[in-house]
Structure formats: structure tokens, C-alpha cells
Amino acid sequence: MTLRALGFWRSERAPELPDPVPLVDDEWDEEERWLVAMYLDQGQLGREFMGFSRCRICHCVNGNAERMDDEFLWPSGLSHYVSDHSVKLPAEFISHVLHRLDAMEEGDFDFTWWKEQAYQA
Ligand SMILES: [Zn+2]
Numbered sequence: 001m002t003l004r005a006l007g008f009w010r011s012e013r014a015p016e017l018p019d020p021v022p023l024v025d026d027e028w029d030e031e032e033r034w035l036v037a038m039y040l041d042q043g044q045l046g047r048e049f050m051g052f053s054r055c056r057i058c059h060c061v062n063g064n065a066e067r068m069d070d071e072f073l074w075p076s077g078l079s080h081y082v083s084d085h086s087v088k089l090p091a092e093f094i095s096h097v098l099h100r101l102d103a104m105e106e107g108d109f110d111f112t113w114w115k116e117q118a119y120q121a
Helices: 030-041 078-085 091-106 112-116
Strands: 044-048 065-068 072-075
Touching (some): 030 091
Antiparallel strands (some): 044 065, 065 072
8 A cells, every 4th residue: 555645745756745834823722733743753664764854844954764654655754844833734635634643542452363362371
């Protein structure tokens, strides 16, 4: 399955990608923003690179890796844009994150496989 990439910003090498500045939304609900940033930081670590990326807004050093879940791939520094600059991500991704967090919260897990394993204490 091909992961959908998000949070990769315009650069000289990729002028077709979005610029984060117009996506800054200071009205974005703080709790939702915090949840999204936390989710981004907890993504599975993917590739790591030699060079660090710099924030396109404040120019701080901002990550050198990629993170992912089973649907999306993002740069490890994306949470910085969300938490420090309120760069609002697409609504579809926000609802994906909130849905995943709700599912964890509800503890709706399938224990069938685990119970069937041969472990006998
Ligand atoms: Zn920044």
C-alpha cells in the first residue's frame, strides 16, 4: 500500500509542493492542535537522513527523519509546524488522527489472536 505523504513543503527542489505560511491558522482549536502534534510525534520512525531540515517559517533546525502510520507519511518535523506555528493540516488528516485516538481511548481491541497463542503460564 502506498502511503500518502503530507507536510513536505515547497523547496528549490520541489517547487510544486505547498508553502506552509498560508496554512497558518491561529484560530485552530488548541486541544485539537495539541492532539495532532502529539500523534505526529508518535508516528513510527521511518527513514532517517544525514542532513537536517530547517523550518520554513522560523528557520530552526527541524528534524531529519520521516514518520508514518499505516496510511500517511510525514517529516518528523511536522509537529513543530503544528504546535509552534499553528499550520493547519488538511481536515481529512485531522479527522483520521482524531478517529485513531478515539479508537485507542475506547480500548476496542481484538484479543482473540493473543488468547489463542500457545503461551501457558
Ligand atoms: Zn518554526
